[in-house]
Amino acid sequence: MKTFFKILGGLVLLVLLAAGGFAAFVAIDGVPRYAAKPPDLKVEVTPERVARGRLISNMLCSECHMDVKTGRLTGHRLPDLPAEFGPAYSKNLTQDRTVGIGSWTDGEIAFMLRTGIRRDGQYAPPWMPKLPRMKDEDILSIIAFLRSDDSLVQADATADRESEPTFLVKFLTHVAFKPFDYPSAPIQAPDTADKIAYGRYLALDAFDCFACHSGDFKKMNDRVPEKSFRFFGGGNSMPDLTGRPINTANLTPDPETGIGKWTEEQFVKAVREGVRPDGRLLRYPMARLPEFTEGEAEAIFAYLKTVPPIRNEVARNFDPMGGPALTDGKALFAKYGCVVCHANKGVGIGDVTKAKVDFPADSSLQAWIRNPSAFKPLTKMPSFQGVIREEEYAPLIAYVRDLAK
Ligand code: HEC
Ligand code: HEC
Ligand code: HEC
Structure with missing residues (x-):
C-alpha cells in the first residue's frame, strides 16, 4: 500500500511539473509563430471588385479597423474585448508602406486573411477573424478595395500598437486556436438558388x-x-x-x-x-x-430554420420601453443607447462632435438622428424614427451640441 501511494504521489508530482513546465513555456513563448508561405498572387483591381470589397469591409473590417480620429482604417483599441483576453489593438490597413500594409504583396494579404499568419510569421489571435472558407472572388475583392483610391485606405502614418495577449490567449493559441491551411483548391459559394446552402x-x-x-x-x-x-x-x-x-x-x-x-x-x-x-x-x-x-x-x-433548436433563455437586460418622456439630454443619450456606440464623451464607433460641421442647424441634426441612412445608406447608426419621442429631440440635441464643445 505504501509503495502504491509513493508511486501515485510521484505521478501526481510529475504531472504537476509537466503542467507547470508547459505553463512556463506558454508564458515565455507567447502567441506562436509559423512559417508564412504566401501564394503568388496579383489581384486585378476592377471597379466591380473595389465596390464589392468596400461593402464587405463595411460589414466585416471597418468596425474593428476604423479610427474615427483619422477617418481611415488606421486601427484602434478593441473596445468590447472581454478583459480576460487582454487589450488588443487592430492594425493600420492603409497603404502607408511602413506602418500600413502598402508594402505587403497581394499574396501576403490573402495568406493573412485565410490562415491568420501575418507576413512576419506571427499568428493573429482569435480577435482578428480568419476567412478560410470565404469564396475566392470576395477575398480578391477585399484586396482590390485595400489597394484602391478609396479615402478609407489612403496612406496614413498613424503608428500601430501591439496587442497584449493575456496568458489565457497565449494558452488558447497553443492548444485550441491554430492557423488555417491556405486553401489548396478554388473556393466558390453555393448556388444562390439553393437557399439553405447559400x-x-x-x-x-x-x-x-x-x-x-x-x-x-x-x-x-x-x-x-x-x-x-x-x-x-x-x-x-x-x-x-x-x-x-x-x-x-x-x-x-x-x-x-x-x-x-x-x-x-x-x-x-x-x-x-x-x-x-x-x-x-x-x-x-x-x-x-x-x-x-x-x-x-x-x-x-x-x-x-434547419439548425437544431436549443432551449436557452438568454438574459437580455433590455431597458423597459415607454415610460414618461425625459427632459434631461444626458439621460436621453443613455436611454436610447447613443452612449453604447458613442461612449460617454460622444466619440466611439462614430463621432457625434462632427455634427457641428455636418449638421449646423438643429433641424438637420434631428433629421440625421431620425433616419441616418437617408444620408449614409450603409451607416451602422440605426434609425430612431418612431423610437425617440418628438418632445425629446430638443434636450437630446442640446446635449449632443454640449458634447462638441
Ligand atoms: C473583431 C475585430 C477585427 C475585425 C472584424 C477585423 N480585424 Fe483585422 N485585426 C484585428 C486585430 C486586433 C489585429 C491585430 C492582430 C494581432 O494582435 O496580432 C488585426 C490585424 C489585421 C491584419 C494584419 C496587419 C498587420 O500589420 O499585421 C490585417 C491585414 C487585417 N487585420 C485585415 C483585416 C481585414 C481585411 C478585415 C475584414 C475582412 C479585418 N481585418 C477584420 C481585428 C479585427
Ligand atoms: C460581434 C458579434 C455578433 C455578430 C458577428 C453577429 N451578431 Fe447578431 N447579435 C449579437 C448580439 C450581442 C445580439 C443581441 C443584441 C441586443 O440584445 O440588443 C444580436 C442579436 C441578433 C438578432 C436579434 C435576435 C433577437 O432575439 O433579438 C439577430 C436576428 C441577429 N443577431 C442576427 C445575426 C446574423 C444573421 C449575423 C451574421 C450575419 C449576426 N447576427 C452576427 C452579436 C453578433
Ligand atoms: C449602433 C451604433 C450607434 C448608435 C446606437 C447611435 N449611433 Fe450615432 N453614429 C454611429 C456611427 C457609426 C456614426 C458615424 C456615421 C457613419 O459614418 O456611419 C454615428 C454618427 C453620429 C453623429 C454624427 C453625424 C455626422 O456625421 O456629423 C451624431 C450627431 C450621432 N451619431 C448621434 C447619435 C445619437 C443622438 C444617438 C442616440 C439617439 C446615436 N447617435 C446612436 C453609430 C451609432
Whole structure:
C-alpha cells in the first residue's frame, strides 16, 4: 500500500511539473509563430471588385479597423474585448508602406486573411477573424478595395500598437486556436438558388454569425462550426462601450427562447435595419447589416430554420420601453443607447462632435438622428424614427451640441 501511494504521489508530482513546465513555456513563448508561405498572387483591381470589397469591409473590417480620429482604417483599441483576453489593438490597413500594409504583396494579404499568419510569421489571435472558407472572388475583392483610391485606405502614418495577449490567449493559441491551411483548391459559394446552402455559407463561412451567436468564444469550433458549444444558442456575453454586458441572442428555431416564432420578414428587418419585431433597436455589438440583400437575409433565415433548436433563455437586460418622456439630454443619450456606440464623451464607433460641421442647424441634426441612412445608406447608426419621442429631440440635441464643445 505504501509503495502504491509513493508511486501515485510521484505521478501526481510529475504531472504537476509537466503542467507547470508547459505553463512556463506558454508564458515565455507567447502567441506562436509559423512559417508564412504566401501564394503568388496579383489581384486585378476592377471597379466591380473595389465596390464589392468596400461593402464587405463595411460589414466585416471597418468596425474593428476604423479610427474615427483619422477617418481611415488606421486601427484602434478593441473596445468590447472581454478583459480576460487582454487589450488588443487592430492594425493600420492603409497603404502607408511602413506602418500600413502598402508594402505587403497581394499574396501576403490573402495568406493573412485565410490562415491568420501575418507576413512576419506571427499568428493573429482569435480577435482578428480568419476567412478560410470565404469564396475566392470576395477575398480578391477585399484586396482590390485595400489597394484602391478609396479615402478609407489612403496612406496614413498613424503608428500601430501591439496587442497584449493575456496568458489565457497565449494558452488558447497553443492548444485550441491554430492557423488555417491556405486553401489548396478554388473556393466558390453555393448556388444562390439553393437557399439553405447559400444561407449556411453566409452565416458560417463568409460572415461568422455563429461565432458571436454560439455559447462561448472559448468553446467555439472554428473548423467545424456546428460543433461549437451551444451552436447558435446565444448567451455569449460581450461588453458594450459602457462596459455593460450584452448577451447574444438565441437564433435557433426554438419557439420559446429562439426565433422559432419569427416570420421571415421580421428576421430580414432585424438583420438589415437592426429593429426587432417588438420595435426595440438591436444594440451594439450587433450591427445593422443593410449591405445584405433581402434575398441574402432570407437565405440566412432559411438556413437557421434547419439548425437544431436549443432551449436557452438568454438574459437580455433590455431597458423597459415607454415610460414618461425625459427632459434631461444626458439621460436621453443613455436611454436610447447613443452612449453604447458613442461612449460617454460622444466619440466611439462614430463621432457625434462632427455634427457641428455636418449638421449646423438643429433641424438637420434631428433629421440625421431620425433616419441616418437617408444620408449614409450603409451607416451602422440605426434609425430612431418612431423610437425617440418628438418632445425629446430638443434636450437630446442640446446635449449632443454640449458634447462638441
Ligand atoms: C473583431 C475585430 C477585427 C475585425 C472584424 C477585423 N480585424 Fe483585422 N485585426 C484585428 C486585430 C486586433 C489585429 C491585430 C492582430 C494581432 O494582435 O496580432 C488585426 C490585424 C489585421 C491584419 C494584419 C496587419 C498587420 O500589420 O499585421 C490585417 C491585414 C487585417 N487585420 C485585415 C483585416 C481585414 C481585411 C478585415 C475584414 C475582412 C479585418 N481585418 C477584420 C481585428 C479585427
Ligand atoms: C460581434 C458579434 C455578433 C455578430 C458577428 C453577429 N451578431 Fe447578431 N447579435 C449579437 C448580439 C450581442 C445580439 C443581441 C443584441 C441586443 O440584445 O440588443 C444580436 C442579436 C441578433 C438578432 C436579434 C435576435 C433577437 O432575439 O433579438 C439577430 C436576428 C441577429 N443577431 C442576427 C445575426 C446574423 C444573421 C449575423 C451574421 C450575419 C449576426 N447576427 C452576427 C452579436 C453578433
Ligand atoms: C449602433 C451604433 C450607434 C448608435 C446606437 C447611435 N449611433 Fe450615432 N453614429 C454611429 C456611427 C457609426 C456614426 C458615424 C456615421 C457613419 O459614418 O456611419 C454615428 C454618427 C453620429 C453623429 C454624427 C453625424 C455626422 O456625421 O456629423 C451624431 C450627431 C450621432 N451619431 C448621434 C447619435 C445619437 C443622438 C444617438 C442616440 C439617439 C446615436 N447617435 C446612436 C453609430 C451609432
